[in-house]
Amino acid sequence: MSAERMSGVDRAWLLMDQPANPMTIVGLIVLGEPIGREPLRELIERRFLAFARFRTRPAADTLGGSWLETPTFDLDDHLLSAALPEPGGQRELEALAGELASSPFAPGRPLWSFHLIERYRGGSALIVRIHHCYADGIALVKVLLSLADHDISGAVSVPAPQTAHDVLRSGAELIEAGVHYALRPAQAVGLAQQALGIGVELMRLATLSDDPPTRLRRDLSGVRRLAWAQALSLEEVHTIGRCLGCTVNDVLIATLAGALGRYLEAEGEPVEGLTIRAAVPVNLKQGAPGGPPDTSLGNRFGLVLVELPIGVRHPLERLYTVRAAIKALKGSPQALATFGLLSLLGNLPSAVEEYALDLLSAKVSLVASNLPGPAAALTLAGRSITEVLFWVPQSGSVGAGVSMFTYRGRVQYGVMADRELIPEPQRLVGLLASEFERLVLLVLLGGAALDA
Numbered sequence: 536m537s538a539e540r541m542s543g544v545d546r547a548w549l550l551m552d553q554p555a556n557p558m559t560i561v562g563l564i565v566l567g568e569p570i571g572r573e574p575l576r577e578l579i580e581r582r583f584l585a586f587a588r589f590r591t592r593p594a595a596d597t598l599g600g601s602w603l604e605t606p607t608f609d610l611d612d613h614l615l616s617a618a619l620p621e622p623g624g625q626r627e628l629e630a631l632a633g634e635l636a637s638s639p640f641a642p643g644r645p646l647w648s649f650h651l652i653e654r655y656r657g658g659s660a661l662i663v664r665i666h667h668c669y670a671d672g673i674a675l676v677k678v679l680l681s682l683a684d685h686d687i688s689g690a691v692s693v694p695a696p697q698t699a700h701d702v703l704r705s706g707a708e709l710i711e712a713g714v715h716y717a718l719r720p721a722q723a724v725g726l727a728q729q730a731l732g733i734g735v736e737l738m739r740l741a742t743l744s745d746d747p748p749t750r751l752r753r754d755l756s757g758v759r760r761l762a763w764a765q766a767l768s769l770e771e772v773h774t775i776g777r778c779l780g781c782t783v784n785d786v787l788i789a790t791l792a793g794a795l796g797r798y799l800e801a802e803g804e805p806v807e808g809l810t811i812r813a814a815v816p817v818n819l820k821q822g823a824p825g826g827p828p829d830t831s832l833g834n835r836f837g838l839v840l841v842e843l844p845i846g847v848r849h850p851l852e853r854l855y856t857v858r859a860a861i862k863a864l865k866g867s868p869q870a871l872a873t874f875g876l877l878s879l880l881g882n883l884p885s886a887v888e889e890y891a892l893d894l895l896s897a898k899v900s901l902v903a904s905n906l907p908g909p910a911a912a913l914t915l916a917g918r919s920i921t922e923v924l925f926w927v928p929q930s931g932s933v934g935a936g937v938s939m940f941t942y943r944g945r946v947q948y949g950v951m952a953d954r955e956l957i958p959e960p961q962r963l964v965g966l967l968a969s970e971f972e973r974l975v976l977l978v979l980l981g982g983a984a985l986d987a
Contacts, residue, residue, distance in 0.1 A: 541593060541600035541668070542811035543881030544834045549593050549668040549964050550885045551892065551930045554639075555757035558928045559646075560672060561636045562663040562679055562765075563628075565922035566915060571728075574916045575651055582682050584610070588832055590903065592645045593668050599882060605645060612641070614649045614878065617662075624959070625763075628655060628952045632662050633760040636926065636951060658918065669929055670832040671836055673818050675938075676925060678832075681918065683913040740872065743840070743898045748809050749804050751900040755934045755953045763924050766945035767971055777853070777979050781858050784905055787946065788813075788841065789854040789860065789931025790974065791903060794966035796845035799958070809846035813903040814838045814933070817870035840899055850974045866895055896931030901952075901959070908942040911961060926951035 541549070552558050583589060591602040619627040631652070640646045646666035665675055716830075746752060753777050766800050769783070776786045796806045816836045842860045847853040873895075880888040904927045913920045920942075927936040934953035939946060949969050950960040959961055 536694045538603050539588075539591070539596075539601060540835055541881075541918070543878040545593070545881070546600040547593055547877045547881030547888060548834055549595055549666070549889050549901050550881070554954070555755040556592060556929060556931070556934065557637075557639060558667040558930065559640075559664050560667055560675055560928060561761070561923070561926040562665075562676070564663070564679065564682075564915065564920060565663040566658040566660070567919035568658050569653055570651075570916055571653065572614070572616060572651060574606070575649070575661070576610060578581055578682055578916055579614060580610060581650060583678065586832060587680065588669060589645055589647060592643065595885070597884075605639065605643075606809060609646065611722060612644060613647060614651065615648045617652050619652060619655065620894060623655065628652065628660055628702035629762050630759075630884050632677060632926075633758075633951070635664055635812075637664055637757060637759040638643075638763060640664075641841065654978075658921070663839050665711040667834070671818075671834045672816065672837045672906060672925065672927060673836070674832050674906060674921075677910065678734070680909060680913065680923070682915055684915060684917065688947075709925065715933070737774070740893065740898070742839070742868070745897040746900045747809060749799055749806075749809075749811065749900065750802060751799075751811070751935050752932070753953075753955045755932070756955045758907045759951055759952050760958070760960050761926055761949065761951040762960035762964045763950070764948040765923075766947045767968075768810075769941055769944045769946050769976070772946060772971075775974060776979055779854060780851045780889045781854060782861075783856045783946075785854060786971075786974070788843070789850070789857040789941075790846075790967060790970045791937055792845050792857060793850060793853055793970035794842040794963060795843065795901075796848070797966050798846065798860045798963045801962075806846045810842050810844050811900040812840045812898060813843055813901050813937075814899045815841050815902075815925075816904050819870060819874055824866070825907035835874070837872070839864045839867065839873075841903070850970070854974065856933060873929055893930040896933045901935040902927050902929050902933060903937045903939075906941070908940055910941075910944060912943050920953075922947070924949045927954075 548558055553841075578890070579932065586604060590605060590608050592605055594601055594603050614868075617631060619631060621627075635648075635650060647669065650662040650664075650666050651659065652662070653961075658815055663679060667676070744878070772783050772786050776783050779786075781789075795837060796809075800806050817839055819835045819837055823860050841857075841864065844856040847856055876891065876895075880891055904926070908923055923942045925938050927938050927941055929936050934956050936951050938949040938951075940949070948964055950957065950963050952960055
């Protein structure tokens with residue numbers, strides 16, 4: 536059987552790996568009741584490995600890359616057990632997850648692992664690491680949630696093998712599209728105009744100034760530390776946004792900007808009037824009209840660069856500044872432009888990708904990702920899932936990432952950063968909670984002035 540070829544984008548994420556900045560997505564599932572190794576192993580075998588790609592390993596070559604079968608594949612190499620030191624609480628689990636996030640995968644094997652902590656706060660915890668080249672965060676979160684005991688909205692279905700008929704049909708669709716646009720030149724002109732807009736956007740991105748030199752732009756040590764914040768009520772976030780004419784995303788990003796400003800200021804950084812940028816992933820997958828969303832593996836997302844006014848002290852002013860910045864990006868071809876750039880770079884020599892990545896990563900200080908999860912409570916092998924979190928990897932010279940994930944009507948921030956940038960991410964997650972509380976207080980006071 537011939538090896539499956541990698542897409543350009545997937546190869547691009549594979550080549551982004553650096554010793555000090557591995558391209559690893561880290562997930563955490565906390566169970567309210569203990570689970571043993573054998574029932575978990577059976578579940579992974581039956582549901583996770585139903586996706587054939589997870590039995591393969593990626594390999595780049597001069598012409599692209601391939602997914603290679605692993606004849607010696609053994610699930611026991613990827614399902615590992617770990618124990619926390621006393622007292623075995625959140626801080627100890629954060630330390631272990633940070634250590635794993637900094638560790639490379641074993642060579643010659645598929646690039647993923649499950650680490651089971653059988654005893655954690657009366658239940659168990661599961662740390663999952665998967666290389667970004669296998670799929671983007673949206674697909675991987677859905678894959679992990681497919682381990683749950685019952686179907687969830689948008690759950691991933693196992694794809695059927697592609698047949699010769701499918702290949703011929705795909706080719707026919709491409710030919711049909713070419714004929715369609717040849718007979719309808721007006722639509723072809725529209726596509727050409729869109730492509731021109733994407734090209735202009737790439738030129739604009741290339742000419743953006745580099746982000747200011749805060750401690751978030753220091754050289755990386757390769758040692759990652761992570762933490763997560765106490766969950767916020769999604770309904771409360773939504774209510775605050777509705778009262779102020781903003782979206783949930785506006786509120787969460789503005790809260791992040793405020794916390795970052797306060798953190799940097801406490802570290803002795805001058806932040807007054809300062810703006811930095813965050814690279815924010817944008818999902819580009821689309822399902823069939825009226826059908827379920829596209830949940831296939833692989834990477835199909837672009838990036839937009841969102842300005843974070845960390846130097847604006849007043850929460851309302853900061854929120855409306857963020858709202859304006861995000862609104863200006865809606866309808867922008869920036870996400871398509873960055874996706875196209877990654878597709879192109881993934882088919883070029885690695886030296887070209889490294890050069891382009893350095894140019895792009897110099898223009899941002901962190902990655903910020905916001906993913907919606909299921910509203911209903913889930914169980915795994917009969918155990919209640921109490922928390923689900925994830926941490927996004929960074930690339931190039933970017934060494935800090937903040938994730939926002941919604942589950943059971945609650946939103947949780949997760950921070951992962953190189954220790955040279957944010958030595959104690961627990962301090963930053965504490966500031967996230969206090970910044971949101973300041974915004975709530977302002978709304979309760981009717982927008983009155985608040986001493987910053």
